[in-house]
Amino acid sequence: MRKVLLLSVSSMIFLSSCVSKKLYTDLQAKQKETQDLLNSATVKLNSCLEERASATARSQALEEQVQDLRNYNDNLQVLTAKGASNIEKTLESMKEKDLKITRLQDALTKKDSVTLALVTSLKREVGINDPDIEVNVEKGVVYISIADKLLFQSGSYVVTSRAKEVLGKVATVVNGKPDFECMVEGHTDSRSYSKPPLLDNWDLSVKRATSVVRELQELGVSPSRLVAAGRSSYVPVADNDTAENRAKNRRTRILVLPKIDQFYDMIEKEMKNLAAGN
Template identity: 35%
Template structure:
């Protein structure tokens, strides 16, 4: 009986691929870990930065810590940085004011050149003469500043309730005003204001749209009376610039108005609504 043939063991020539794959996987994991470690945590960096600033005597960005020892060196460094802090300090915004509260009558900014403008005084006097009957009734008010003039017209004599269409008597009033304003070349800002009673129609979803549309109606009428359109801008403030409290009927009547602000110069800041000289 013959011997069985002895089978030769086959050598796996690709065995190296297993440790190579493990090595590549480990390298990939290593680089992922290194990348994660190298990423900067912004929050931690800010904490570290604040700690370093405080440690070296700079102005802290948190509650002032209790200082122990000689304060002179650190105080000198802190005082040297106050100018930079004042530049970056945010300006408070009067967002907390309620629309129902009357707005503070802040004085307007004044120009340093040509502070006296006798032509504005003459313009205001001319308007008061032409609208004397309305001025006596309180429907029109003329306020003179050093470099601005404000003509306040009650909206009740210009428009019907909830409308931006000028009534026929209102057109006569605006025509009188335009004949005076057309003689001068001062910039004009026409402002629309309402009370706080809400409006919600297809054309006027809110008092903003109503106030802007009313101011625009006056602008178109002034242009038809000869006032150059490039001199005029329109602003709609809605109920957010009241002169009186909206809690009373009289206050709401006063707050519904169109104001024509005449500026002595384009570089002069317009007065705050309701500001007086």
């Protein structure tokens, strides 16, 4: 009986021991499975967190781009409005400049027309067929070149009677153009000259110019429109190597030109208007 009881107890202990180990093994297996699931979930969670962070960064970047585009669009609208305004102002300025340039060109054309009419009058009145008288235009200025033999005796600065006839015709044309002035230039050849009270060719050229100026004044030309200038021998038209060439250099030039102050005041005014338009 005792043996049977001991056997029964031993069996129970053995069975109890076996059940506990199996349960432990099952628990270990479940724990491992659970840990694996936890690790997998953790990996997925970390991946999701990383994707979320990346998506958040992309979203912020897109929002910044959208804001930049909005700002660009706003600035573009402002610039477009300013550009349209600037273009309109530029077109208006160009129209004003074109108008001012046209007015300036008209003034120059008018001057050229008056100059041409003056040349025609002088050629008709003075007598272009005389080889000792030349009427021409030089750099926009009308000039009459008269050989000294028509105006003065050799070495003299007293105007001859024939010269008064020629200068009378010049005075008639000049008096008909009140907006013009006369500059009288005396020119000599290069041969030295000294005849008291004159010292040299400078004195002779100036005295001949003043003699012509006085004659024009007596013929009715306003003295305020007259200028006397001596050029001596320093502006020759030919070499002073022959008597014929020296005769060409001995001349008096009468320059008929627009009143410089009036003409250039007009030009300066228009140029200031153009500058102000810039």
